[in-house]
Amino acid sequence: MFFSINPPSPSLLLGTCGTLDWTIVDRLLYNNVCREAEMREVSEKTNARVAWFSIMSLGICVFVSATQLWYLRHYFQKKKLI
Secondary structure, three states: OOOOOOOOOHHHHHHHHHHHHHHHHHHHHHHHHHHHHHHHHHHHHHHHHHHHHHHHHHHHHHHHHHHHHHHHHHHHHHOOOO
């Protein structure tokens, strides 16, 4: 089967292409701005989680070292080495 399609006029094509070009550019810019805002939010949340993890990790290390010092001091006093 062969269908005959009349092509649109060149002025109509140029006008439509110009409109499509600006529409595409606008959408790309909008997507970039939205993605940038979304990625910034994700990055800030990740940084906050890393900060809390670091603080908790430091607290655990301090607690473990204090417990080890207490245990060793108690052990050496029991063995009468201190």
